Amino acid sequence: MPDFGDIAVASLICLGAFFLFVGSLGLAKLPDLMRRLHGPTKATTLGIGAMLIASMLYFLMKGDEFSIQELLITTFLFLTAPVTALMVAKAHLLLDKSERKNLPPTGRDVDWSVYDAPRKTQQSENVQSEGN
Amino acid sequence: MIATACAIALVAISAAMLLCLYRALVGPDMPTRILALDTLTINAIGLVVLAGVYWGTELYFEVALLFAMVGFLTTVAYCKYILRGNVME
Numbered sequence: 001m002p003d004f005g006d007i008a009v010a011s012l013i014c015l016g017a018f019f020l021f022v023g024s025l026g027l028a029k030l031p032d033l034m035r036r037l038h039g040p041t042k043a044t045t046l047g048i049g050a051m052l053i054a055s056m057l058y059f060l061m062k063g064d065e066f067s068i069q070e071l072l073i074t075t076f077l078f079l080t081a082p083v084t085a086l087m088v089a090k091a092h093l094l095l096d097k098s099e100r101k102n103l104p105p106t107g108r109d110v111d112w113s114v115y116d117a118p119r120k121t122q123q124s125e126n127v128q129s130e131g132n
Numbered sequence: 133m134i135a136t137a138c139a140i141a142l143v144a145i146s147a148a149m150l151l152c153l154y155r156a157l158v159g160p161d162m163p164t165r166i167l168a169l170d171t172l173t174i175n176a177i178g179l180v181v182l183a184g185v186y187w188g189t190e191l192y193f194e195v196a197l198l199f200a201m202v203g204f205l206t207t208v209a210y211c212k213y214i215l216r217g218n219v220m221e
Binding site for chain 1: 133134136137138140141142144145147148149151152154155161162163164166167168170171174175177178181182184185188190193194196197200201204207208211212214215
């Protein structure tokens with residue numbers, strides 16, 4: 001007769017593995033990069049999150065002291081996943097010339113930040129001179 | 133029961149890693165390959181945490197933490213190389 005903790009740990013492990021698989025399946029199956037970016041975010045947050053909660057629960061049940069490392073890994077992954085997605089999307093925007101035509105106009109004399117270097121505008125010069 | 137769940141999860145994560153490897157080999161452009169390598173690292177972290185639960189040691193969490201840090205750094209370095217043509221400026 002398995003107790004409640006074993007069932008919780010086992011189901012959390014299965015849930016985490018399911019979401020890791022779904023994330024990679026989305027990565028392999030979806031047609032272009034902007035859509036492929038969706039899959040791995042699920043794998044990072046839900047998949048790894050469920051696995052780490054499962055291991056935290058398991059070691060708590062085993063009677064060891066509460067370990068902080070799982071929380072560290074969770075925090076680190078949750079902080080870095082958006083940065084990774086942003087960098088990959090910026091690299092894609094830079095390399096793929098057809099994406100540039102789909103972007104709306106900025107409404108200013110500078111282009112989008114991936115394509116155009118920051119330029120000194122009249123407004124920023126005024127702000128600077130007022131500051132001085 | 134936990135051992136059975138670990139076996140199921142091992143099969144699922146291995147299949148996920150094979151899918152990532154397929155995307156990294158086939159992927160038409162460079163950002164797709166970078167994304168596939170990043171997802172491969174995420175799956176490796178899941179595998180390491182799973183091994184820690186299966187063998188009942190807390191030794192593997194440092195490995196998972198190192199994997200998370202090195203995976204993030206390599207991804208950002210690759211993207212930086214594409215964006216700027218250089219890693220350190």
